[in-house]
Amino acid sequence: MDNKDTYLLNFKGYNFESSFVDADFLENLDDFEIRDDDVFIITFPKSGTIWTQQILSLIYFEGHRNRTEDLSTLDRIPFFEYNIRKTDFLNRPSPRLFCSHLPYYLVPKGLKSKKAKIIYVYRNPKDVMTSYFHFSNLVVRFEAGNDMEHFMKRFLDGNGTVGDWKHHLTVEQNERFDKIFQRNMKDLPLKFIWDLNEE
Ligand SMILES: Nc1ncnc2c1ncn2[C@@H]1O[C@H](COP(=O)(O)O)[C@@H](OP(=O)(O)O)[C@H]1O
Numbered sequence: 009m010d011n012k013d014t015y016l017l018n019f020k021g022y023n024f025e026s027s028f029v030d031a032d033f034l035e036n037l038d039d040f041e042i043r044d045d046d047v048f049i050i051t052f053p054k055s056g057t058i059w060t061q062q063i064l065s066l067i068y069f070e071g072h073r074n075r076t077e078d079l080s081t082l083d084r085i086p087f088f089e090y091n092i093r094k095t096d097f098l099n100r101p102s103p104r105l106f107c108s109h110l111p112y113y114l115v116p117k118g119l120k121s122k123k124a125k126i127i128y129v130y131r132n133p134k135d136v137m138t139s140y141f142h143f144s145n146l147v148v149r150f151e152a153g154n155d156m157e158h159f160m161k162r163f164l165d166g167n168g169t170v171g172d173w174k175h176h177l178t179v180e181q182n183e184r185f186d187k188i189f190q191r192n193m194k195d196l197p198l199k200f201i202w203d204l205n206e207e
């Protein structure tokens with residue numbers, strides 16, 4: 009059932025949907041010039057990318073907020089590595105908004121040196137995987153089939169259709185996120201299990 013080799017491009021250990029990416033662009037990603045006022049939405053697929061694009065559009069584009077301008081979300085906030093409309097990023101007026109599924113180690117070095125803003129959307133991986141399973145069944149090419157166990161194995165191996173959830177952030181970034189999340193949730197009347205050994 010796997011025809012992964014026909015539609016995946018593995019670049020530095022990370023899987024991309026080959027027909028949507030430009031190998032040259034990937035090769036030169038590191039040096040892509042980041043502007044101080046760029047804004048990146050970064051997510052693992054199926055973590056809430058699109059509604060975050062909508063929220064950002066409401067903030068940045070008056071025409072989107074008051075519905076006077078009919079511009080698609082992808083034109084307002086294009087995908088960085090999946091630039092299917094061949095948007096000319098270099099000549100785009102500031103502030104440029106982008107959306108990306110790139111893991112921390114593949115983003116341009118300008119982003120790592122704290123230029124620009126990154127909005128990272130984080131979702132419970134069990135929900136990400138379930139959402140991705142159903143999404144993959146819609147994208148015929150991905151051939152998810154009905155076998156959730158097989159799909160889960162690929163997801164956990166980090167060798168699935170797009171990327172590797174476990175290595176999307178660093179261990180340190182994940183731990184930092186857990187701390188902030190625990191702190192912000194501590195007054196809610198909900199019980200979270202943080203340690204699997206906990207009763
Ligand atoms: N306003 C909202 N609040 C919470 N989740 C939302 C949302 N709008 C979209 N989503 C969820 O975001 C997921 C898609 O993410 P992405 O945009 O990254 O592809 C979908 O999850 P489900 O497939 O679990 O329903 C979708 O339901």
Ligand SMILES: CCc1ccc(OS(=O)(=O)O)cc1
Pocket residue numbers: 025028052053054055057058090170
């Ligand atoms: C082909 C990789 C890919 C691109 C976009 C996806 O949807 S979303 O950004 O998560 O809404 C999923 C996979």
